[in-house]
Amino acid sequence: MTRARHTDVRETVSEDHPTCQLRDILDRVGDKWSVLVMNLLGGGPKRYSELQRAIEGISQRMLTLTLRSLERDGLVERTVTPTSPPRVDYALTPVGQTLSAQVAGLIEWAEQHRAYVAAARLYYDAS
Numbered sequence: 682m683t684r685a686r687h688t689d690v691r692e693t694v695s696e697d698h699p700t701c702q703l704r705d706i707l708d709r710v711g712d713k714w715s716v717l718v719m720n721l722l723g724g725g726p727k728r729y730s731e732l733q734r735a736i737e738g739i740s741q742r743m744l745t746l747t748l749r750s751l752e753r754d755g756l757v758e759r760t761v762t763p764t765s766p767p768r769v770d771y772a773l774t775p776v777g778q779t780l781s782a783q784v785a786g787l788i789e790w791a792e793q794h795r796a797y798v799a800a801a802r803l804y805y806d807a808s
Contacts, residue, residue, distance in 0.1 A: 709754055714747040720788050723781035726772035
């Protein structure tokens with residue numbers, strides 16, 4: 682007996698429906714790169730290069746897209762200091778800071794339970 686590994690059930694919901702709007706926000710703040718960026722910025726402003734060095738596996742393109750999306754959503758602010766070369770810093774906005782504790786809690790939970798999840802995946806895949 683095999684388990685179903687995927688169900689393709691779709692419900693049509695208008696884009697202005699509250700569920701769709703909520704899902705849109707959760708998609709942004711819940712994607713892996715956004716969570717990692719927000720966690721780092723929870724410790725204070727960072728330069729682009731600091732973020733890139735701290736997030737293993739993120740490409741320059743993906744970091745740029747993530748920062749732009751977080752900025753667009755009002756969670757991150759970008760400050761350019763006119764020096765040569767220009768200095769660009771990223772920081773959480775006041776609203777982004779309200780999400781910071783939840784993001785930190787999620788990361789802490791993931792660190793504490795990653796061995797458990799890895800073992801569960803192995804068990805599931807073996808059955």
